[in-house]
Amino acid sequence: METVPKPGSNVPPKKDRLQAKKKKPRRYWEQETTGTAAGASPGPPHKRKRSRELRPQKPKRNDTSKKFRISKKPRELKSPGPQRTFSGAQDPFAGPAPVSVEVVRKYCRIDKSKELPHAKTKTRSRLAVAEAQEEETSVRAARSELLLAEEPGFLEGEDGEDTAKIRQADIVEAVDIASAAKHFDLNLRQFGPYRLNYSRTGRHLAFGGRRGHVAALDWVTKKLMCEINVMEAVRDIRFLHSEALLAVAQNRWLHIYDNQGIELHCIRRCDRVTRLEFLPFHFLLATASETGFLTYLDVSVGKIVAALNARAGRLSVMTQNPYNAVIHLGHSNGTVSLWSPAMKEPLVKILCHRGGVRAVAVDSTGMHMATSGLDHQLKLFDLRGTFQPLSTRTLPQGAGHLAFSQRGLLAAGMGDVVNIWAGQGKASPPSLEQPYLTHRLSGHVHGLQFCPYEDVLGVGHSGGITSMLVPGAAEPNFDGLESNPYRSRKQRQEWEVKALLEKVPAELICLDPRALAEVDVISLEQAKKERAERLGYDPDTRAPFQPKPKQKGRSSTASLVKRKRKVMDQEHRDKVRQSLEQQPQKQEKAKPTGARPSALDRFVR
């Protein structure tokens, strides 16, 4: 179940503290203004009365601002006391808006616990400045959350009611007309099971049936862009960077169509493609083929960047990690392998299931991967380094298709049933105990995708296309410069140019996308070593202490030697202290494990 931010947990304005505060010395202009405002007799008591009169307004203001002043935790950053103005009126919300630490943490980019080894003082001070700036920006970014206009959707059962029992018809009945129009069924029985894909803005929908039916439409207005029959089996369909281009994996080759249905390219280097994935920031179209090759096609220049042989037979399960653009392939031996075009070998291989892997999905934060296999299990993996399963659930039929929504909901298609599980928030994994929603379709599921920025799950099945309502699935607030569902043609063209200018090269795809911003300690050490070798001495080592000459008469040789020795002793003491700190751990290890001390223990080293 999704959580809704509760306005009740609001922090009341600190009025009491205000009143208790010591009064400022009054200025003549203050007296004037209060005199004119309050009436004939000026003076402090009157002023207090006035402020009391004003008080009824305050709660009103408080009410209007309630939804903006959300701070779930009592810990807050920066809320200095209110300040008085010339007129004597007090700002009830003085200072910057409160921000909770948890929200700030979301925007934090620097791991402050890490320290650079052997950093010089200058570097360290520069780092301190950078950290302070970073903290300020993250607080500002967190504060800007107040400006977000939309709130996520939700579905709550009345006490004890299971939300999984709620049917789509009930939801459609309960919601407004505009939302109800988002639920629809396309009955396309004769062209077989359908694959579908939403564009990145969530505005357009493309689908292709096994019997060659390909169509693209603006699904919000239901305006058809094109509808063709390619007279060949369609295995998969995918929008490229914008809704103007469509990649269709047909029986033999990969074809690219524009939004009018005109065939632009036929790519024969990619043959017998089973699955397509598009990496929007790299402009790469990843194709998995029956021949066992994973091929990366750069769609901006039309070149094949890499063709990797997975050496695992037919590839029919593929998904991308939207966080780091790594491609996940599911294999028939139960492993999932992670690929980047820069490497000939998989980055990681994870043994997930006893049988073959049927479906893989990765959530938008790149933390969790859901897999389902022939052993009828649905597993949720942690992708942050450990690659261990977090939770497992056995499903009666096993899931053939999986999809994550923007807010972390997991949908699974099992036969003709779609199950959706929800977690406790955006970054938390979905709990597989109780489904959030279920829906039975008129045919077997063949493709699943949550629509970005809309509470809608698109399901392609043997009976056509179904657009399901899933409240709370999508990110409510889009970023206009990243993907704007309401963008005009001109805006799209401008965005396209910008996106192409900052196309990320394929070589930069790796497990940690932030690796580029980190200090390369290994090559730094290497360079230092080489430099010391070249110069014949290490310029970074400290010169031995040389006492400075003191005043006349105080700089005798004996005193110089004394001072030198003092510093040397101090350094020696520090060294010993450090080594002592490390030693106890060693000693504990060395101690024999037996309960009774033996005479032979003294020989143990």
Add this chain to the structure above:
Amino acid sequence: MKVKMLSRNPDHYVRETKLDLHRVPRNYDPTLHPFEVPREYIRALNATKLERVFAKPFLASLDGHRDGVNCLAKNPKSLATVLSGACDGEVKIWNLTKRKCIRTIQAHEGFVRGICTRFCGTSFFTVGDDKTVKQWKMDGPSCGEEEEPLHTILGKTVYTGIDHHWREAVFATCGQQVDIWDEQRTNPICSMTWGFDSISSVKFNPIETFLLGSCASDRNIVLYDMRQATPLKKVILDMRTNTICWNPMEAFIFTAANEDYNLYTFDMRALDTPVMVHMDHVSAVLDVDYSPTGREFVSASFDKSIRIFPVDKSRSREVYHTKRMQHVICVKWTADSKYIMSGSDEMNIRLWKANASEKLGVLTSREKAATDYNQKLKEKFQHHPHIKRISRHRHLPKSIYSQIQEQRIMKEARRRKELNRIKHSKPGSVQMVSEKKKHIVAVVK
């Protein structure tokens, strides 16, 4: 059952009329902006490339002199006015906005050795080979009046340089000795010497205004206090220093342009080790001038190029040269810190941008934001090898390029020899001398 679906009103996201700006709602959630670092890296790369594309620093060449330009001076009250003195005794006053000469004076016979403006900007002083110091009005003579100096002082020896006090009616000249003059008198208030040699330049400290620095041809830099009759202290270097320039923001820092191709930034309080040795020129450095920010300085060299150094870096960040520019004798950084002027042997004064790729003129706020953003990105990713290579690349004339290679080989050989000497002598008997200490012969108080 309680249900809320996400339902947006398109009116809140689409502009009302075509005359409005597009509405762009922002959400800074990191998950909506994936690949932040790689994308910023690519942006930084593009910004660096664009910076090199737009690096066109040369603005104008002011021609009119009939001999090499020997000295330059800024007007402290007018950004557009520049004064220059040539080797044939001619002084020209230029208007930079019009890029034209507005006045020409035949000031001296022989070289104009030094020129400086008074702090109020109403008059200026010149010294020449004809053993005279002349004071001139900044404004031209009125109709019918003859071009004549306000004052002329006849000296006994040749003066080689002049500088005016920053606040008082006092100036200093140098030649055989450093003379401090009151503007009203014809005899110096005091004369200071230390040894017998010709002093090539003298400079007042802009902050501690009683302090002076001078450099003489017997390889030393001497510091004076005007209130005392004797010099303060001096440092002797390996080779002769041509000019010094005080940092306008830090009172105790000055930079010396040396004959041994290097510049030395000294802390006045500790002259035994320079704060920084600036190496990049391949011939004698003839002049140096600080930016008004005190963070950078520009140096003119005999190798026909000028270079810009950050104060705290030993390598230059920029080198300017043209095909026609010969030995650069004098250089000045303008008071708005945006431009650099250089006077060279082949009779021209050249105007350069201090930041080669900066866009001149009024910037819109969006342009300004974009340049600031790009600047920050370049700073952030400056150490990445690809970006570093592009931003450091400069096209150099063949003469300079080959000289650099040659000197690199020479330096390498010298170092190897030193290493070998250390290796084959008794441990500890031969010490490695750091570059900073190497060029200082002695400090005398």
